[in-house]
Amino acid sequence: MLTISFSVASKNTNAKIYISISGGRGIRFRTSINETISNPNNLVKGAVRNTKKLSISKDEKETLDKLSVQLEKIKTFVSEDLKRFELTELTLESLKGSIKAFYNGGRHVVELDCLENYLNYYQKNLLPFRTYKNNPISERTKRKQITVIEKMKSFIKTLNKNIRVSDYGVIMGNEFVSYLRDVERLNDNTVGKYLKYSKTIVKDAVTIDIATHPTLDKIKGFTVETPTVILTTEELEKIIELNFINERWEITRDWFIVAVNVGQRGSDLFRMNNSMIITDSKGREYVDLTQQKVKVYAKIPLNNQVQKILKKYDGKFPPLYSSNLESNKTFFSKYLKEIAKRAGLNRLDFGLVYDDIEKMYVSGMYPIHKLLSSHIGRRQFASMHYGKIHTPVIMAVTGHKTEAEFLKYIGKGESELSDQMFDYWDIIEADKIKKLEMKKEA
Template sequence: APPNFFRKLTKFNFMASVKFFIKGKSNPTTIYVRLSGSNKILLRKSTSLLVNPEFFNRKKGTIKMTKVNEDLINLSTSLEALKIKIITSYNKEISRGVEINSSWLTNVIDVYFNRSKENKLDFVVNYAEDFIKRLPTKTNPKGGVGVSVATIKKYKTIRRKLRKYEVSRKVKLKLKDVNLNFREDYLKFLLVDERMSMNTAGRDIKFVKTICLDAKNNGIEVSSQLEAIKGFSVKVESIFLDFKEIDLIAKTKFSEEYLKDAKDWLVMGCYLGQRVSDLLVMRKENIIEKGKLKMIEVTQKKTKKKVNVLLHPKVIEILESRNWEFPKTFSNNLESSKTLFNKYIKEVAKEAGLVYRVNGGKVSKKTNRKEKGVYEKWELVTSHICRRSFASNYYATIPTPLLMNITGHSTEKDFLLYIGKSSSDYVENLAQYWGMKKKD
């Protein structure tokens, strides 16, 4: 097709414009492309094509046809066809929300010229590294910018696992290799080699898919099976303290001050429903009053959400006995305090008589992995039991959205999984409400 044919086609596009240019005067010199979009995107890239500056119109960005030459005709045709390729790709992918950036334009040019150049970002571990670097400035699902420190830490862990997988399988994994076969083998690696729990493995697969989808949005080739890759979560044994057990712990007497403090934190935690990182930083100054109601104002560390939690009579009773001062923490460092709290509440639970055996999971000192089995209940008591006990004890008594607001769960699915409930449990609860079944 003659060059004029391609020029006429571009007149009908108002989304983007493409112009070619050269920089030097040496012969030959490289031809560059400049892409301008309706949202003021401006990208410049080398086409790797060469031309004698004498035959290039700098003002129009086209090849001068002052001399009948087959090479010049072919060069002009290639440039006009590349222009159409860039514009049509731009229009197609901008409507899908694909990020139009330097990598994207390079990929379009390489695809057009059928260049099989290997980019370091084609590899999963390399791209994961780049992805992590961009997280602090990345738009998050809430419309803001950046992610939490915990999220960055999770993705760094995912990158380490992917690298460990490559070493174990003696491969260098490309993004386009993340397909259904990879999912099956990676899941086997996580469950068998790394001895991880089903839920951790299912979550990790979701994170890997997120990284690959970001690569796809940046114009990097991924597997056609990527969308079919799914993470998962399974119902787990929910270990919590019921009201009788909490009351039993509250009534147990201790002579050591650190165990008295651990006991009171544990009991209050079961009625406040907060993560341990939010529980152990509570102070007298956080208590506010609204009429005759006393509540504690918490800005949750993980979600940054500010919540007001009504003080339960049991919490008030403990605080009144302490002149409204919270128990002492176990270290000036929060992480150390959490570790000691986990240790001490096991002692508290054991002394309170929680020595009967139940099904559950416990981290093995040998493997550092959680292993299922039958254990005395005090062995399974960790700081997580505070929030889980609150959610489990008040489920179907307090409206679920209100519970989620206090515990900080973002979805009902996550909340129900956290307390070990499923949709079938709604039938049981409804039967109780209607008087068709007595509560256990």
């Protein structure tokens, strides 16, 4: 708990008043305020003396009473304002910033114009209340932004100078990109995502009257095409037909069968449970869920292969590896690589593999068992059914919003649509020929 008091350092007329705060070991800071007292003897024990006990003129009494009220206002403001910090975080600059804010109508404009200070303020006072489409942002999004804030603060330290909020524009954004690539060793898709978030975070400074850089809006996040790994029918069968003594490998194989037949991200796959299963009037079963990442509702048909897995586990999905979602994805990816290697999936393909020495993902040609992860289910599902089922039907399951986005996801170009047109024409022509032959025979 903080103790706040006032004092003077001079016995002269119109002495400058100082504010002091203390709160345990090492927490003792003192700075001047924009107030003076005509007679320093009237400030004792950290406060203005009670004027009722003083033999002074009416004007002097009125001046002292006003000063007493003002000091009480300062004390109340500073006490509340410094609650932004843990006691161990308090510094002389914290106290000075609080005093400046009091005389600036309560706004920390000068203090928060420092980018690092603003990032701390944003995380504590703005981020918890951010919304998207009139709804509070998810905890997942909050965690991502906190990660970006930490990366930005680390980046700022490398510049060895005071950086203002208004300094963060396109040029500094490019420097941040270089830092993320060269120092943090992040892949380009993560870098592009963090750059986009950095703009979002800094842009909110205008809500507390802090100027931003004229080029801030020109900062754009980016993505690069992720190598697409798709298994052939033969490769799928090799995994599906494996027999195991290792229980975790068997559970992984079963989750793999579910994954390639329901087409969901790992974050949704491992949330599935039998309470989500619904049955329609024809006795067909579906999983009913809202996709976590994009908040899109999906009604996912459960085919015979998934039904067999459910039956194997008494109407339930296979056991989870952990109660933690991210851990489930990690274990699944690890064991999937192992069983794919055991299945002999050694075909070389282009992809990204994490290098433990370089501490980053490195692109190259690798055996496909090294490239499999928890995301294989959604991509494999989309690729398996493309051209066999109408694309909008597949997209309703995978959650893709546009056909162009879907085609890019499975590694197909826009020209694929033109190729499909010829296929449809071939079907139409074949149907016409068949009908003519039937007429002739009749």
